[in-house]
Amino acid sequence: MSYREVKGSSASPIVSERGALNPQKSYVSERAAMIPPSGIRKFFDLLLTMNDVISLGVGEPDFNTPWKVSVAGIDSIERGATAYTSNKGLEDLRDLVSLYLISRYGTSYDPQNEIIITGGVSEGLDLAVRTVVDPGDEVLVADPCYVSYSPCVMLAGGVPVPLPCPAEDEFRVTPDALMERITKKTKLVMLNYPNNPTGGVMKREDLEAISDIIVDHDLLLLSDEIYSELTYEGSHVSPASLDSLWERTITLNGFSKAYSMTGWRVGYFCAPPEITSAALKIHQYVMLCAPTMSQYAAIEALKHGEDAKNRMVAEFKMRRNLFVAGLNRIGLPCHLPKGAFYAFPSIESTGLSDVEFAERLLVEKQVAVAPGSAFGPSGIGHIRCAYAVSRDDLGEAVKRIGEFIESL
Amino acid sequence: MDEKNREILKVLESDSRIGHADLGTMLNLSQNEIKKRISAMEKAGVIRKYTAIIDWKKTGEDAVTAVVEVKVSPESEFGYDRIADRIARFPEVKSLRLVTGSYDLQLLVTGKTMQEVSEFVSGQIASLESIRGTVTHIVMKTYKEFGCELQRSEGVERLPYSF
Numbered sequence: 001m002s003y004r005e006v007k008g009s010s011a012s013p014i015v016s017e018r019g020a021l022n023p024q025k026s027y028v029s030e031r032a033a034m035i036p037p038s039g040i041r042k043f044f045d046l047l048l049t050m051n052d053v054i055s056l057g058v059g060e061p062d063f064n065t066p067w068k069v070s071v072a073g074i075d076s077i078e079r080g081a082t083a084y085t086s087n088k089g090l091e092d093l094r095d096l097v098s099l100y101l102i103s104r105y106g107t108s109y110d111p112q113n114e115i116i117i118t119g120g121v122s123e124g125l126d127l128a129v130r131t132v133v134d135p136g137d138e139v140l141v142a143d144p145c146y147v148s149y150s151p152c153v154m155l156a157g158g159v160p161v162p163l164p165c166p167a168e169d170e171f172r173v174t175p176d177a178l179m180e181r182i183t184k185k186t187k188l189v190m191l192n193y194p195n196n197p198t199g200g201v202m203k204r205e206d207l208e209a210i211s212d213i214i215v216d217h218d219l220l221l222l223s224d225e226i227y228s229e230l231t232y233e234g235s236h237v238s239p240a241s242l243d244s245l246w247e248r249t250i251t252l253n254g255f256s257k258a259y260s261m262t263g264w265r266v267g268y269f270c271a272p273p274e275i276t277s278a279a280l281k282i283h284q285y286v287m288l289c290a291p292t293m294s295q296y297a298a299i300e301a302l303k304h305g306e307d308a309k310n311r312m313v314a315e316f317k318m319r320r321n322l323f324v325a326g327l328n329r330i331g332l333p334c335h336l337p338k339g340a341f342y343a344f345p346s347i348e349s350t351g352l353s354d355v356e357f358a359e360r361l362l363v364e365k366q367v368a369v370a371p372g373s374a375f376g377p378s379g380i381g382h383i384r385c386a387y388a389v390s391r392d393d394l395g396e397a398v399k400r401i402g403e404f405i406e407s408l
Numbered sequence: 409m410d411e412k413n414r415e416i417l418k419v420l421e422s423d424s425r426i427g428h429a430d431l432g433t434m435l436n437l438s439q440n441e442i443k444k445r446i447s448a449m450e451k452a453g454v455i456r457k458y459t460a461i462i463d464w465k466k467t468g469e470d471a472v473t474a475v476v477e478v479k480v481s482p483e484s485e486f487g488y489d490r491i492a493d494r495i496a497r498f499p500e501v502k503s504l505r506l507v508t509g510s511y512d513l514q515l516l517v518t519g520k521t522m523q524e525v526s527e528f529v530s531g532q533i534a535s536l537e538s539i540r541g542t543v544t545h546i547v548m549k550t551y552k553e554f555g556c557e558l559q560r561s562e563g564v565e566r567l568p569y570s571f
Contacts (some may be wrong), residue, residue, distance in 0.1 A: 031458065042481075047568055047569055053568065054569045055569065057568065057569040057570070058566050058570055059571050061564075062563065062564050063564065146571060148571075196571070314418075318419070319434075321434050322430055322434050342451070368568065390563075391426075391430075
């Protein structure tokens with residue numbers, strides 16, 4: 001019997017008249033109430049009622065966690081290693097993360113006082129923002145971006161300010177766009193490269209071009225690099241690998257995308273000691289520690305996950321080439337995304353808004369994509385297509401999208 | 409080996425139906441280049457055959473598969489090669505390997521019934537000169553074949569939508 005049934009049955013009323021809430025007032029905090037409801041909730045609900053949908057709306061890999069990694073998680077449960085770990089996370093894991101970051105990206109973080117293992121980058125993001133943002137501080141959020149950025153800033157009392165990264169700039173942050181939006185209240189710049197939803201990347205020269213501005217205006221940088229391993233042209237450049245930015249940067253990364261570990265909820269927060277120790281105070285009270293079995297699995301991923309990761313990345317790159325060529329062929333102009341697993345074509349030539357396009361495509365052709373405006377104002381007129389589906393499904397999706405455009 | 413050829417082979421191994429045009433797009437090569445490379449690898453015997461992995465159990469057709477271990481006395485001049493070559497010619501033998509360990513040749517044998525398989529093994533294999541003994545294991549269930557898990561549906565359980 002569900003809670004609702006119990007509540008509604010006259011035999012055993014849970015809520016008495018005497019205890020009822022006052023319908024004239026809201027008991028939800030102003031802080032929670034100011035978060036706007038998800039704009040595409042209805043769209044999501046519609047999708048759940050439909051059959052035979054090819055969903056390009058899924059923001060996670062379509063690969064299972066590498067089996068060795070899962071076994072390490074299972075082993076930890078079997079041997080009873082299921083208690084809390086230290087707030088910072090297992091020492092072995094922090095050591096491996098430190099080693100990985102220096103050898104892979106040239107970013108140096110001390111495992112003792114500059115790394116916290118988090119419940120995924122989602123927690124890291126909240127930690128980072130709450131650690132450095134005071135009420136009234138303005139936070140420049142590279143736009144379009146992952147849907148939680150602005151709400152996280154708002155929950156911390158900050159003011160999110162979109163920093164436009166349009167298609168003509170290949171979705172990068174440019175010095176001009178940055179300069180234009182800096183005010184006396186600006187405290188933090190939030191970047192996510194390789195980018196969700198655009199697949200854009202920032203090369204070394206792109207980061208160098210904005211580093212002086214960040215330093216001159218005494219700003220901090222939050223760099224969410226969860227898609228760093230999914231970089232297809234050249235190699236990922238971590239902002240903290242630039243000497244001028246290290247002290248000002250909070251680096252977030254994790255295991256979800258590189259090792260198909262989305263549901264394990266494990267990532268890491270890296271920053272200079274002062275910021276890290278402040279973040280640790282928040283982390284210890286709201287999270288205590290990242291899931292222990294997930295931490296053991298993450299150790300295995302860093303030790304022996306390389307082959308599985310490389311296979312997955314190679315597959316994503318091939319799918320990207322196939323899918324983007326298909327989109328351009330059917331008349332949806334699309335930049336070649338250099339990272340992540342998203343294509344972000346413009347649909348302006350169809351005359352439809354991105355929300356109309358997504359809704360009609362779903363209803364008429366059973367293909368789900370995310371309307372670009374869900375990711376911020378610069379996403380308007382685009383759709384996000386995740387190519388984390390099989391090649392057969394991608395081919396079929398391109399065919400159906402083509403038919404849909406023809407029918408307009 | 410050439411890196412592009414290795415990539416082509418990896419893709420074909422996972423999906424031999426893929427067209428040259430798609431393969432070219434995926435690997436940043438022209439359709440012609442793909443065609444040239446594949447046909448060279450076919451000629452060189454690197455690519456031997458394009459085939460499908462079939463779960464015959466699902467067809468309802470009666471079929472029995474057995475793993476057969478064979479002990480062989482190697483011939484002084486030919487070693488195992490001549491006897492292996494003779495065994496390989498039977499169409500009932502789906503695969504044949506020389507292995508280390510307590511026996512020498514490992515066969516995968518198929519037939520319509522258990523009797524057919526056992527008659528084949530005793531009549532055609534065990535009776536061959538230089539065969540010192542055979543052990544036949546009837547396959548009860550196949551879990552994985554050529555990297556494909558037969559008892560599990562492919563894919564990952566995911567929400568149809570996430571950011």
